[in-house]
Amino acid sequence: MNLLEIADLHFTWPDGTDALRGVSLALRKGETLGLIGRNGAGKSTLLLHLNGILHGSGSVRVKGSSVEDWPADELRATVGLVFEQPQDQLFMPTVLEDVAFGPLNMGLASEAARQRSLQVLESVGAAGLAHRAPHHLSAGQMRRAALATVLAMEPELLVLDEPVMALDPEGREAVMALLAGLPQAKMLATHDLDLVLGLCDTVAILDAGRVQARGPTREILADEPLLRAHGLRVPATLQ
Amino acid sequence: MLSRDLLDDQAHLNSPVHLLDARVKLVCALALLIAVLAVPVAQNPLLLVHAGALLVVAGLSRLPAAWLLQRMAVLAPFLLLGTVAVAFLPPAGPADALNLGPLTLSEQAFSVWASVGGKCALALLIAVVLAGTSTTAGLLRAARSLHVPRTLTALTGFAITYLAVLADEAGRMITAMRCRGRVRGGMRRLRIGASMMVTLMARTVERADRIALAMVSRGYRGTMPALDQRPIPTPQIALGAGIVLISALLTVVGFAP
Numbered sequence: 001m002n003l004l005e006i007a008d009l010h011f012t013w014p015d016g017t018d019a020l021r022g023v024s025l026a027l028r029k030g031e032t033l034g035l036i037g038r039n040g041a042g043k044s045t046l047l048l049h050l051n052g053i054l055h056g057s058g059s060v061r062v063k064g065s066s067v068e069d070w071p072a073d074e075l076r077a078t079v080g081l082v083f084e085q086p087q088d089q090l091f092m093p094t095v096l097e098d099v100a101f102g103p104l105n106m107g108l109a110s111e112a113a114r115q116r117s118l119q120v121l122e123s124v125g126a127a128g129l130a131h132r133a134p135h136h137l138s139a140g141q142m143r144r145a146a147l148a149t150v151l152a153m154e155p156e157l158l159v160l161d162e163p164v165m166a167l168d169p170e171g172r173e174a175v176m177a178l179l180a181g182l183p184q185a186k187m188l189a190t191h192d193l194d195l196v197l198g199l200c201d202t203v204a205i206l207d208a209g210r211v212q213a214r215g216p217t218r219e220i221l222a223d224e225p226l227l228r229a230h231g232l233r234v235p236a237t238l239q
Numbered sequence: 240m241l242s243r244d245l246l247d248d249q250a251h252l253n254s255p256v257h258l259l260d261a262r263v264k265l266v267c268a269l270a271l272l273i274a275v276l277a278v279p280v281a282q283n284p285l286l287l288v289h290a291g292a293l294l295v296v297a298g299l300s301r302l303p304a305a306w307l308l309q310r311m312a313v314l315a316p317f318l319l320l321g322t323v324a325v326a327f328l329p330p331a332g333p334a335d336a337l338n339l340g341p342l343t344l345s346e347q348a349f350s351v352w353a354s355v356g357g358k359c360a361l362a363l364l365i366a367v368v369l370a371g372t373s374t375t376a377g378l379l380r381a382a383r384s385l386h387v388p389r390t391l392t393a394l395t396g397f398a399i400t401y402l403a404v405l406a407d408e409a410g411r412m413i414t415a416m417r418c419r420g421r422v423r424g425g426m427r428r429l430r431i432g433a434s435m436m437v438t439l440m441a442r443t444v445e446r447a448d449r450i451a452l453a454m455v456s457r458g459y460r461g462t463m464p465a466l467d468q469r470p471i472p473t474p475q476i477a478l479g480a481g482i483v484l485i486s487a488l489l490t491v492v493g494f495a496p
Contacts, residue, residue: 048452051456053452053455053456072458073458073460076455076456076457076458077458080456081453081456083449083452083453083456085449087404087446088446088449088450088452088453089453091396091397091400091450091453091454092396093375093376093379093380093396093399093400094376096466097376097465097466100464100466101454101457101459101464102457102458104464104465104466105457105458105459105460105464106458110465110466110467111467113466114466131376133246133247133374133375133376133400134400135400135403135404136247149457150457153457153458
């Protein structure tokens with residue numbers, strides 16, 4: 001059984017923009033899928049459907065059940081969403097309180113939430129940031145902290161929107177290594193095709209609200225005419 | 240990282256006051272504030288006792304004198320204006336006349352002004368020492384554990400966090416504007432300033448939307464959850480209780496006939 005199945009998903013924003021026009025995708029347990037496409041292709045909109053924040057017409061099923069049938073808390077603990085801007089994800093006074101926010105909402109007792117949060121911070125190499133104010137962190141530290149806020153909910157599917165955006169090469173490598181070591185199934189929406197090449201088993205190209213191509217990463221990313229047709233370019237490492 | 244470190248710039252110091260639990264400091268600060276504000280005009284000299292005690296605390300806190308004075312300076316225009324007003328207020332009669340060298344003041348007006356000005360200065364000193372010796376996060380947690388409504392502490396936390404983010408964003412917009420040449424003409428500058436404010440507000444609303452989405456994504460259901468706090472060490476409770484007791488005593492002394 002697939003962990004995630006999306007079938008013929010349509011979504012129109014209130015201003016009339018058709019963001020999704022029949023998206024169909026599936027993701028197996030443990031698989032890492034790269035979702036690539038030009039700006040405005042509908043990547044971020046699609047991600048917001050996966051944990052029930054947006055509801056379009058069509059079907060989104062997680063572990064065989066429609067997201068509409070899932071209790072909201074359980075769905076959000078199963079599908080962890082890491083936003084594009086870590087500053088939007090980190091809103092509590094300290095990193096520890098931010099990481100504990102999700103576990104506490106899931107009903108964990110305070111001490112258990114504290115212990116889990118500290119463990120997760122340790123696992124992402126951010127143990128020393130627990131008592132720091134999020135807005136005092138560097139971009140790389142913010143990325144780690146934002147990832148920890150979601151990992152603390154122990155999701156089975158990790159959905160990441162532009163996970164290495166605005167990071168220096170060292171920070172980018174560190175986040176890539178961290179993501180590569182996570183056992184969860186992952187869906188990465190990004191423009192960074194080298195990141196996709198390094199991390200993803202399969203790739204889907206989203207354009208004009210539809211999945212235009214889906215296949216093994218190297219095969220798709222080496223297809224120059226296909227990439228060019230959808231506003232993308234072959235990554236430097238494959239040229 | 241933000242280019243402006245607006246808060247917590249003295250929180251790294253390692254003084255006895257810094258080491259106190261924020262809950263103890265907050266309760267003591269409230270007790271001292273009440274004691275200061277409760278001093279009747281007729282008992283103005285009692286304010287000197289409070290001032291002495293607070294200066295000792297400020298000394299113990301190891302906060303740089305320049306840092307303290309810089310923050311206290313916000314009161315200077317208000318004190319100056321009040322002092323000038325009192326200097327020009329004529330006495331109500333010979334019994335009300337107070338001779339200070341070449342000046343003859345109204346004794347009643349002078350006493351009231353000394354009381355108001357002294358209380359404002361001491362209240363500000365309490366707030367500055369409290370803020371300088373605690374982290375913002377610690378104070379918010381302390382307020383929560385003292386049963387200040389969570390919505391209020393959460394909103395304050397958001398305001399503090401995102402004020403710094405907005406200040407940085409405004410700074411970037413101003414830099415971008417300057418990079419495209421000098422804006423000439425007062426009206427044009429005003430118009431550009433206003434449109435920058437509108438842009439900043441629009442971005443703030445968009446950011447608020449994204450934060451709300453991030454909160455909902457992690458199970459937010461209308462109540463801000465909070466980790467339980469560690470118990471306050473007994474010696475700190477005893478110290479806090481002592482300070483509250485002395486403050487209460489000074490308040491009672493102030494009202495004694």
